[in-house]
Amino acid sequence: MDRFDAMRVFTRVVERRSFTLAAQDTGLPRSTVTDAIKQLETRLGVRLLQRTTRHVSPTLDGEAYYRRCLVLMADLEEAEAAFAGAKPKGLLHVEVQGTLARHFLLPSLPGFFEQYPDIELFMSESDRWVDVVREGVDCVVRYGQLPDSDMVARRVATLERITCAAPSYLKRFGTPTDFTKLDSHRMVGIRLSSTSALTPLQFVKDGTQHIVMLPTTMSVTGPESYLPAVRLGFGIAQLPYFHIQDDLKSGALVPLIEKYPPPTAPVSLLYPRNRQLSPRVRVFLDWAQQEFSRRADSMNRNITQL
Known part of the structure; x- marks a missing residue:
C-alpha cells in the first residue's frame, strides 16, 4: 500500500473511530487496515492512535497528522483531476x-x-x-x-410555512381566526430528537414573533408521522407549504390564521x-x-x- 492510500485508510479510521467501519468504507479487509496503520506508525516513528476494546481515537500526533493528511489528499485529488481532465469520483x-x-x-x-x-x-x-x-x-x-x-x-x-388543520378537527373545535384565541385548541406536537422538547406554534405580527404552546393529544419526532397525524385531525400544525400543497388543494387540510403566518x-x-x-x-x-x-x-x- 503506497503512502497516499495509507493516509486515506488512516483518515477514515480517525473519522469512524473504528477499524471495522473504516474497512467497510474502504472496501478493504480489516487486517489490511490494521497492518496499514501499524506500518504508518513504524515509518513515522510515532503512535497515531489510542486503541481500546471499544474505542479508537487519535493521539495528539495522530490529530496533527490527520489534519495534514486531509490537506494533502484534497490537493492530490484536485491536481490529478485538473491535469487528467477527470471528473470527480x-x-x-x-x-x-x-x-x-x-x-x-x-x-x-x-x-x-x-x-x-x-x-x-x-x-x-x-x-x-x-x-x-x-x-x-x-x-x-x-x-x-x-x-x-x-x-x-x-x-x-x-421556505414558507402554513398553519393548518384537518376539517375533522375544525368540525370538533371550531375554526380559529387569531392566534390570541386558541385557548380551547390543541396542536399536533413535534419534538426535537435531541431533547424531546415540544416545538411551539409561532406567528408573526407586525414583524414580531409570537409563541403559542398548546396542549397535545399526540406528538412525534419526524415529519413523516407529523403530517398523517395532522390529516387525522389530532390538532393544529405548522408545516412547510411544499409538503402540503396537494392537501390544501384537495381540502384535506385547511389553512388557518393566514394574516399572521409562521416565520419562514x-x-x-x-x-x-x-x-x-x-x-x-x-x-x-x-x-x-x-x-x-x-x-x-x-x-x-x-x-x-x-
Whole structure:
C-alpha cells in the first residue's frame, strides 16, 4: 500500500473511530487496515492512535497528522483531476431530511449522475444533529434554524410555512381566526430528537414573533408521522407549504390564521469548517444549491419574510 492510500485508510479510521467501519468504507479487509496503520506508525516513528476494546481515537500526533493528511489528499485529488481532465469520483455520504430529499433532490439526481457517473451517493435520512467527522458524513442538508456549531452553513432556500388543520378537527373545535384565541385548541406536537422538547406554534405580527404552546393529544419526532397525524385531525400544525400543497388543494387540510403566518424556515447545506473539500463534495454542494434555488419558487406561495 503506497503512502497516499495509507493516509486515506488512516483518515477514515480517525473519522469512524473504528477499524471495522473504516474497512467497510474502504472496501478493504480489516487486517489490511490494521497492518496499514501499524506500518504508518513504524515509518513515522510515532503512535497515531489510542486503541481500546471499544474505542479508537487519535493521539495528539495522530490529530496533527490527520489534519495534514486531509490537506494533502484534497490537493492530490484536485491536481490529478485538473491535469487528467477527470471528473470527480468516489463515495459521497450526504445526510438529509427525507422530505427535502424527495421534493428537492431525488427528482433531478438522474441528471447529476449523468454528469458525474463515477460518484457513488450514499444518502442517509434523519432529523438528528450528526457528528459529521465521526460518522463519515461529507455534508448535511437541514431544514429550519440551526444550533450553534463549528460547521460551515450555506443557505440555499427560504421556505414558507402554513398553519393548518384537518376539517375533522375544525368540525370538533371550531375554526380559529387569531392566534390570541386558541385557548380551547390543541396542536399536533413535534419534538426535537435531541431533547424531546415540544416545538411551539409561532406567528408573526407586525414583524414580531409570537409563541403559542398548546396542549397535545399526540406528538412525534419526524415529519413523516407529523403530517398523517395532522390529516387525522389530532390538532393544529405548522408545516412547510411544499409538503402540503396537494392537501390544501384537495381540502384535506385547511389553512388557518393566514394574516399572521409562521416565520419562514431556511434550508442549509452544512459541512466541516476544518476539512478540505474534495471535488466530489464541491460539485454536489453546487448542484444541490442550484436545485434548491430552482425549485424554491414553485414550493412557496408568496414569501414576504426573509
